[in-house]
Amino acid sequence: MxxxxxxxxxxxxxxxxxxxxxxxxxxxMRMRAATTARRHRTLGFAAADPGSRMRWVNQFTHTHRRLGPDDREVVSPNNDTVYSNAWLDLSAGPVVIDTPDMGERYWTLGLLDAWTNPFAYVGRRTTGNRPQRTLVHGPDWHGDVPPDVSQVIASPGDDVWIIGRILVDESPGDVDEVRALQAQIAARRLDGSDAAMRVDTxxxxxxxxxxxxxxxxxxxxxxxxxxxxxxxxxxxxxxxxxxxxxxxxxxxxxxxESEQAHGRDLGNGWTLAVEVRTHWGDDVLTRARVARNFIGALGIDEAMYPTAEVDADGQPLHGSHAYELRFPPGGGPRVGAFWSLTMYRRSDCLFVANPLARYSIGDRTPGLRAEPDGSLAIRLQARDPGPGSNWLPAPPDEPFYVVLRLYQPQADHLEFRYAYPALRRA
Incomplete structure (x- = not known):
């Protein structure tokens, strides 16, 4: 185009x-209509008519489990975190976001303006994991900041989308711990009252x-x-x-059109579709493509998503073949938080159901095994490669692609100096 x-x-x-x-x-605005709630936990429905477009904003909704192959609402979903979602309407004044002590856990609240600019963050990378209060205000507010506010974020407009991600481990009970943390995230007015308000989407x-x-x-x-x-x-x-x-x-x-055709070529079959930090600048065409295909993407300082659709020979990845992705000794992804490699069917951009119920593999995967020389080899194939292999199951007899998620990528990635290994036929 x-x-x-x-x-x-x-x-x-x-x-x-x-x-x-x-x-x-x-x-x-379409996403606001799709992801805001009709019902408030105490104030009831935004409108009595089930067909109404009235919705509640200035309140958080949460997913309490990691997504799987039966979840079809979001394409290329992640399997590392659960989500917390809020749309802010700042026209009636600031909103104060309360977040609890997150311990050592990775978490982030990414704030996007109405033009899809990821203009601010609250979380492990930017503000730490302590309990905190964040005041978010629109362009016309000039009031006093309460002394207990940890940080102030000025929004360029009155509409803000907050997309929260909180890491969930595979250890027993961790999902319940994260659910308890999510329950403590709240949106309030300066006087401490519930900030929820109705809007017609x-x-x-x-x-x-x-x-x-x-x-x-x-x-x-x-x-x-x-x-x-x-x-x-x-x-x-x-x-x-x-x-x-x-x-x-x-x-x-x-x-x-496939965003990969327009992304940055990282070498060895890898591309980066989204390369924004805090503002799209004058690149309105890429901004529109991302809004159409990857809306809600974080800026690369928080997370990068290199994607591979072809192997070392430039051939499309296909489940009828077996592949190996080998990181050399000391050459794994360089991240401040964690990384994962996620498998998707090309036909619908969703997870691949498999006997292991494994949809991603990464530095937190239990039993991940390094080679004697210190390299890390991941096998991508439909059939079990046998004991001792780091196996990411692929769909049998159909195309697939993989996304390497890098949370808090370090300078080698951000400056595009990292050598991404190719996927080679095994």
Missing amino acids: TDPTTSTDTPRDMAAGAIVQTLPLFEM LLDGRSASAPEPALYRTIVDAALARNPVQGGERLHWPVDDDVLASELPRVFEQLR
């Missing part, structure tokens, strides 16, 4: 450019297809009023409805 923001000679070009620029706003967040022009314009206009463009970006909006109607399906479909 050519960059439509660089060509504005025709109404069609102008419409495509406007869609690419504003699509992150629409997709974020205006759309059905379950549909990922191109919307009707009137709905797209309504959502984008409402989001723009609350989250203006930043950093000198010039917005090409509005656009004629007739042209918008013809261009919405085309742009939405073109942005579904």
